Amino acid sequence: MFVVTVTYTAPLDEVDRWRPAHGDWLNQLISRRALLVAGRQVPLVGGVYLAPGMPVEELDRLLATDPYVLAGVAVHGIVEFTPLLVAAGLEDLKA
Template sequence: MFVVTVTYTAPLEEVDPWRPAHGDWLNRLISQRLLLVAGRQVPLVGGVYLAPQMPAEELDRLLATDPYVLNGVATHSVVEFTPLLVADGLEDLKSQG
């Protein structure tokens, strides 16, 4: 499983025009279960995604298609981890490690 952090590399006024395309991209990946969770950082300096287990190269290819990245307004940082402890109801996440 992966935690992906998104960091804006441009001012919000340069990020905002790409927000609709980025949202469509996120919705597509979530509907395909290629991302499990996506949200904004607080304060709004980027975002955070939770991605299921997959080859790291596949995740890199997916992240390279992010409209924010394609338009040079954000970067991604990826941390792979193995879920060992989960809250009740989230046991399926343990199989993602």
């Protein structure tokens, strides 16, 4: 499983131009369960995604299609981890 951080590299007014396309991209990935969770950081300096286990190269390919990345207004950071303890109802997230 992966925690993906998104860091804006451009002012918010520039990021906002790409927000609708980015939202569509996120919705497509979530509908396919290629991402499990997506949200904004507080304060708004980027976002955070939770992605299921997959080869890291596959995740890199998915993230490279992010409209924010294509527009040059954000970058991603990736942390891979193995979930060992989960809340009731989330057992399918365990490796």
